[in-house]
Amino acid sequence: MPNRNLLNAEIAARELHGLGGGWRGKRIVPASWVRASTRAQIAVPPDQGIYSGYGYGWWVSPSSFAAHGYLGQALVVFPRLDEVVLVTSSRADGRTL
Numbered sequence: 001m002p003n004r005n006l007l008n009a010e011i012a013a014r015e016l017h018g019l020g021g022g023w024r025g026k027r028i029v030p031a032s033w034v035r036a037s038t039r040a041q042i043a044v045p046p047d048q049g050i051y052s053g054y055g056y057g058w059w060v061s062p063s064s065f066a067a068h069g070y071l072g073q074a075l076v077v078f079p080r081l082d083e084v085v086l087v088t089s090s091r092a093d094g095r096t097l
Contacts (some may be wrong), residue, residue: 038065038077 033056040060050092051059051066058065066076072089 038079 002035014050023057037056038058039055041056042054044051044053046052049059051061053060055065058067063080064076064078068074068075072087074085076085077083078085
């Protein structure tokens with residue numbers, strides 16, 4: 001049985017981005033903020049990683065934006081493909097897989 005919290009996080013990310021800041025028919029954040037937050041606000045030199053910039057809490061590339069967290073957690077959104085990838089990973093002892 002899938003972890004319902006993980007599924008809900010993916011659905012929330014998809015709806016917040018796809019609806020421009022809305023969730024279940026209600027405005028959560030302004031659509032303009034969603035657009036600005038997922039655009040590069042700071043450039044990242046090409047030799048420093050796979051992302052070309054950093055937005056408001058998001059690593060940004062031409063085809064995606066991503067958030068990376070503790071113990072290998074990641075949320076990557078590919079807007080043109082309408083795809084969201086959510087990864088939560090750690091071992092029972094708390095170490096990254």
